[in-house]
Amino acid sequence: MPLTMEQMRLVTRSYAQISSSPHPYSEIFYYRLLLNHPFARALFPDDMTHQIFVFSKTIDVLVENVANLTRLRPTLTDLAKKHVKYGVKAYQYAAVGTVLIDTFAELLGEDFTREAREAWELVYAETAGVMISAAYPEN
Numbered sequence: 001m002p003l004t005m006e007q008m009r010l011v012t013r014s015y016a017q018i019s020s021s022p023h024p025y026s027e028i029f030y031y032r033l034l035l036n037h038p039f040a041r042a043l044f045p046d047d048m049t050h051q052i053f054v055f056s057k058t059i060d061v062l063v064e065n066v067a068n069l070t071r072l073r074p075t076l077t078d079l080a081k082k083h084v085k086y087g088v089k090a091y092q093y094a095a096v097g098t099v100l101i102d103t104f105a106e107l108l109g110e111d112f113t114r115e116a117r118e119a120w121e122l123v124y125a126e127t128a129g130v131m132i133s134a135a136y137p138e139n
């Protein structure tokens with residue numbers, strides 16, 4: 001389901017605020033992910049420096065293309081296929097999305113409105129949907 005103009009604006013604006021934090025949000029995201037989901041600890045390397053960087057670069061690209069996420073289909077398909085090789089399962093996408101959005105909520109406090117959360121949930125659902133259907137055709 002495509003985002004409304006208002007949802008695109010909420011995503012862009014909240015992400016600008018999240019990214020301006022002196023503490024990279026993706027570091028907090030991985031801290032929460034690895035703490036709360038033991039399955040993830042087993043998949044990632046001990047040194048997360050590179051991962052913290054590349055993950056947030058990918059989210060940057062999602063936000064830059066929020067008006068036309070279908071343009072990212074080829075990139076997301078490649079990324080999803082790599083994830084299969086890393087041992088990632090389709091059902092694990094939901095937990096990762098929840099941790100990401102909860103991290104944004106923690107960082108923005110009351111600025112992260114219900115509408116902003118719903119807009120991010122749509123962005124993630126769209127992204128994960130493309131990745132899962134590309135890499136796990138049985139789903």
Ligand code: HEM
Nearest residue numbers: 040043044045054055058082083086088092093096127128
């Ligand atoms: C929208 C969702 C996701 C995005 C945007 C994303 C992004 C990325 C990126 C950019 C990389 C580096 C890829 C490369 O090697 O070039 C990566 C690697 C990886 N991701 Fe994800 N990811 C997502 C979902 C997940 C999920 C659900 C899991 C499950 C735990 C996961 C686990 C991993 C693992 C294990 C690696 C490889 C780490 C390594 O060995 O270096 N990712 N991810």
